[in-house]
Amino acid sequence: MTSSSLCSFSISPALRLTKYSFGMGDRFGRQAKAQLQACILAEQQGIEVTPVWNKSCREHGIVGSQPGSVRVAAEAAVHDLGWTKPYHIDADHISLNTVESFFDSSDYYTLDVADAIGKPPSLNDVGAFLKRHPELTQSVDLIGGQSSLAMSSSATREIAWKYLSAVQEAGLIYRRIAAAKRLVPFITEVSMDETESPQTAAELLVLLAALADEKVPLQAIAPKFSGRFNKGVDYVGDPLQFETEFRSDLAVIAHAIRVYGLPADLKLSIHSGSDKFSIYPAIRRVLHETGVGVHVKTAGTTWLEELIGLAEGGGNGLALAKEIYEQSYAHREELCTPYAAVIDIDAAKLPSPVQVESWSSKQFASALRHDPACPGFNPSFRQLLHVGYKIAAKMGRRYLDMLDSYETPIARNVTMNLLERHLRPIFLPVPKSPRAHS
């Protein structure tokens, strides 16, 4: 155990992640410029938010893209818009099996070890952990806060049983990347969000102590919070409970940085962060009160802005958006099954394709755009289209060419969605209502 506040154990030099960073997904690789534009506008309003383009192996597989394409698109946007601040390319949710194809293009790695949670570690490893950390076998007074965590040797032993394999897995993946990157610096995040139950503050502390033992110089950690983080719609849960958890996780992180020598700017990463309007005020309040940073990872919703832009563009754009809905509706069961845990579609609220056929640009855009105050907004319609990107992926060139033809209305929606509904309520000093129309 070390008391240094600097990370003293990285094998590879670490690239520093800035205080505020924002993960953006771009399924079809056409919106990097419009996304970056949102960061530029935020910067002009006084807040520097580092753009991080993220794409998982799963997404590459469905869309048929290669990891290198994310960097190509990001670099073109950075060049065209003259962005001189940092930006990163996140190999999102990678495992030991999938990391290799991201070695060349990524400088940010999200090590997903959720699958190893609950896998029994060796008896020796658990014993050695408890021996190394007698401080975790009794109640812990968190440094710098007023709170303490009730812990005991049996409780900590149980936590170690549950999480040590996941931590060891993170160590393996980290060392694999470090060996491949040699002296090229990169950022490490560890994610455990795609699991059944949220982690408690005590679990997070044990996890961080064990990650420090494994010498993983993580700069972001994505725990699972309570409540539902459904795709593309608002948080379902109690925002006050989220705020309490968020604050106690931050207290644990601050403590672990001091006691275990983890990187001084280690921060929380909030996954599935798109459209979680009801918890943004809590995040914003906590950031301003504590002065800490955060990484908010959003993903697939940029593609919905493409559909809104196509619909608003009218003509063939609107016709294509309707066709994508028609096919998504026809294939709704197979599209929804893989996402069952993260979508809540009310089948009775889905309009029939015949109805949608008669819609104007405005009706289509209002049904899809995430504006809870708009009477036309239909969350079921939005969630079905959210998982319908496979339909657009199958259209291939035909869809991509339409993105080029309707670039102006699409880019406007992509930028305004990120700036007004995400960056502003989370980071910017005076939040407007997240309902701002684009």
Ligand SMILES: [Zn+2]
């Ligand atoms: Zn995640």
